[in-house]
Amino acid sequence: MTVGRRHVAALLAAGALIVGVAACAAGSSGASASSTAESSAAGADGTAKPTGNITVFAAASLKATFTELAGDFEANNPGTKITLNFAGSSDLVTQITQGAPADVFASADTKNMAKLADAKLVDGTPRNFATNVLEIAVLPTNPASIHSFADLAKPGVKVVVCAPQVPCGAATDTVEKATGTTLAPVSEESSVTDVLGKVTSGEADAGLVYVTDVKTAGDRVKGIPFAESDKAVNTYPIATVGTSKNKDLAQAFIAAVTDSEGKKVLNDAGFGTP
Numbered sequence: 001m002t003v004g005r006r007h008v009a010a011l012l013a014a015g016a017l018i019v020g021v022a023a024c025a026a027g028s029s030g031a032s033a034s035s036t037a038e039s040s041a042a043g044a045d046g047t048a049k050p051t052g053n054i055t056v057f058a059a060a061s062l063k064a065t066f067t068e069l070a071g072d073f074e075a076n077n078p079g080t081k082i083t084l085n086f087a088g089s090s091d092l093v094t095q096i097t098q099g100a101p102a103d104v105f106a107s108a109d110t111k112n113m114a115k116l117a118d119a120k121l122v123d124g125t126p127r128n129f130a131t132n133v134l135e136i137a138v139l140p141t142n143p144a145s146i147h148s149f150a151d152l153a154k155p156g157v158k159v160v161v162c163a164p165q166v167p168c169g170a171a172t173d174t175v176e177k178a179t180g181t182t183l184a185p186v187s188e189e190s191s192v193t194d195v196l197g198k199v200t201s202g203e204a205d206a207g208l209v210y211v212t213d214v215k216t217a218g219d220r221v222k223g224i225p226f227a228e229s230d231k232a233v234n235t236y237p238i239a240t241v242g243t244s245k246n247k248d249l250a251q252a253f254i255a256a257v258t259d260s261e262g263k264k265v266l267n268d269a270g271f272g273t274p
Contacts, residue, residue, distance in 0.1 A: 050248040051079035055101055057092045058084060059108035059167065059236070060191035061132060061209075064216045065269045066106070066257075072265075073256050080249060088166040088191040096121060096241060103244035104253055106236060108132065108192075109167035113237040123247060126239035129258045131272035132210045133233055134171050136224040137199045137217070144205035149226040152206055153181050160195050160204040163188040168195070171232035172208050178231040196221070210234075212270040235274050 058066045063086045070082035085092070085102070089112040096102050097119055105122070106129075107113040116122045138146050144157045152159045161183065162169030169188065176182060186204065189195045195207040200220050214223035238257060240250040256262055263273065 049077050049079075050246070050252050051077070052246045052249050053081040053083065054103035054244070054246050054249045054253060055083040055085060056104040056106065056253065057096060057100075057102040057241075058086055058104075058106040059089045059092070060086045060193040061108055061168070061212055062086065062106055062236070063193065065212075065265055065271070068265055069257055069262055070253075072261070073253055076256075077252070082253065086191075086193075088162070090163075090165040090167075091190055101243075102241045103246060103250040104238065105241055106238040106257070107167070108236055109170065109234050110237055111170070112167065113239065116239075116241070121242045123240040123242045123244065126237035127254065127258055128235050128237050128274040129262070130236040130266050131233050131274050132212055132236065132270075133229040133272075134168065134175065134208050134226075135211045135214050135229065136206050136226060137196060137209045137214050137221045138206045138224060139199065139202065140219065140222050142222060142224075146206045146224060148224075149175065149179060149228050150181055152183055152208075158186045158203075158205045159183055160187050160189060160198040160207040161185045162192055162195055162208070163190055166190060166192070167234050168192045168208065168210060171234055174232035175228050179228050210270075215270045233272075236271075 056066065056070065066084055070084055074080050074082055089107040089109060092105065093112050093115050096105060096116060105113070105116060113126050117126070136146055136152065146152065151157065161172045164170060164173055187198065189198065192209050192213055196209050196213050196217060198204040199207040200217065211223070214221060238254055240247055240254065244250050267273065
């Protein structure tokens, strides 16, 4: 009788153990399934989208394209706000080095980006995302009969260029040296948009701007290409500013500028691919 009771007790204990193991297995399987479901959900959505606000400092020649790209980015990323500040690249570098709050810097040349990098104000390696070349902008009536770069040096022609420290001004200087042509501008502007403004207002007979500026201006100006422009191709780099307080969002915006859709917007505006 004692042996029988012990046998029954052993059987009951073994049964309880089996049930417990089965329950644990089921619980483990359930947890694994739950974890897999969460992982799948995360995978379907991709990485978590950053939110918040950033300020983008960009070369004046990027105004039309970056305004479009920022609008698209905000629409695709609810909860984000992109504030844009456009000016000559050299002016933007000065603003940033003096402490202006910027998260992203897009320059119209590598020289001004290098100034920020040398000042340890760039986070990571800048990415080249576009190229641009100069073109002569005149009023549709072309009052001074400009047909070539050399024509800009003719007596009495009122030509406006960018200041030497501005990328479009540096490019102009390069073309002058390459062609042996010396210009006598009536003014030197701090941004390419200011040069274009002098032309459209009739204050200048011609201005040296970028191909993209002529395209953006539409029928307000006539563009005159010149072969020597290939002597000064400007490459545009973009980078996160080291002092940015929202680097995830800054990097996400840079990714949008440099991806296939961003390249299409830039190419449609006349920018080349580096």
